[in-house]
Amino acid sequence: xxxxxxxxxxxxxxxxxxxxxxxxxxxxxxxxxxxxxxxxxxxxxxxxxxxxxxxxxxxxxxxxxxxxxxxxxxxxxxxxxxxxxxxxxxxxxxxxxxxxxxxxxxxxxxxxxx
Amino acid sequence: xxxxxxxxxxxxxxxxxxxxxxxxxxxxxxxxxxxxxxxxxxxxxxxxxxxxxxxxxxxxxxxxxxxxxxxxxxxxxxxxxxxxxxxxxxxxxxxxxxxxxxxxxxxxxxxxxx
Numbered sequence: 001x002x003x004x005x006x007x008x009x010x011x012x013x014x015x016x017x018x019x020x021x022x023x024x025x026x027x028x029x030x031x032x033x034x035x036x037x038x039x040x041x042x043x044x045x046x047x048x049x050x051x052x053x054x055x056x057x058x059x060x061x062x063x064x065x066x067x068x069x070x071x072x073x074x075x076x077x078x079x080x081x082x083x084x085x086x087x088x089x090x091x092x093x094x095x096x097x098x099x100x101x102x103x104x105x106x107x108x109x110x111x112x113x114x
Numbered sequence: 115x116x117x118x119x120x121x122x123x124x125x126x127x128x129x130x131x132x133x134x135x136x137x138x139x140x141x142x143x144x145x146x147x148x149x150x151x152x153x154x155x156x157x158x159x160x161x162x163x164x165x166x167x168x169x170x171x172x173x174x175x176x177x178x179x180x181x182x183x184x185x186x187x188x189x190x191x192x193x194x195x196x197x198x199x200x201x202x203x204x205x206x207x208x209x210x211x212x213x214x215x216x217x218x219x220x221x222x223x224x225x226x227x228x
Contacts, residue, residue, distance in 0.1 A: 009154070032214055043204055043219030051214035090156060100172055104156035
């Protein structure tokens with residue numbers, strides 16, 4: 001069975017400092033993994049995706065994530081936080097050819113202190 | 115470049131009323147999904163469709179119905195509104211479920227049942 005766990009419900013960092021949002025997954029096969037961002041009163045927007053190619057994935061707005069199979073993790077990072085990064089972030093596990101099995105994490109709210 | 119469009123954006127219903135949440139996409143995607151998002155939770159799949167004329171239940175289908183008569187449209191019907199259906203509803207679409215295929219989301223419909 002698949003599952004995804006976002007280890008922090010809320011992360012607060014100062015502007016200009018690094019961001020780390022943690023995601024662990026469980027899957028019986030190599031999954032596709034995604035990070036989405038949700039700004040207030042908006043839908044989810046794709047940040048980046050992992051699809052069994054490079055383990056270090058670069059996304060939009062300076063975010064990147066590293067797939068670590070041995071640790072079953074897919075943590076999202078950014079070297080320097082910006083005020084506009086304040087949002088909700090979701091880690092998502094997607095199986096091959098099963099629309100009903102897409103699993104969303106519970107989300108991490110990122111706050112940025114001036 | 116509209117993407118996924120949801121209407122209405124906000125709605126207040128009385129218990130027992132019915133309504134239809136509209137969703138349309140202009141990307142010619144075969145797969146479409148309806149999710150609900152409750153506070154502090156990830157997204158829960160209500161119904162999904164893999165093509166015109168084909169729909170199936172997700173994790174939380176009770177109290178809802180869908181239809182898919184065209185590739186573009188995937189309306190969600192609430193027949194007898196209940197307070198437990200107060201939520202934010204998101205429609206999404208994708209080319210398929212598979213390696214590296216992200217979902218595209220609408221901006222949501224915020225529904226309150228009083």
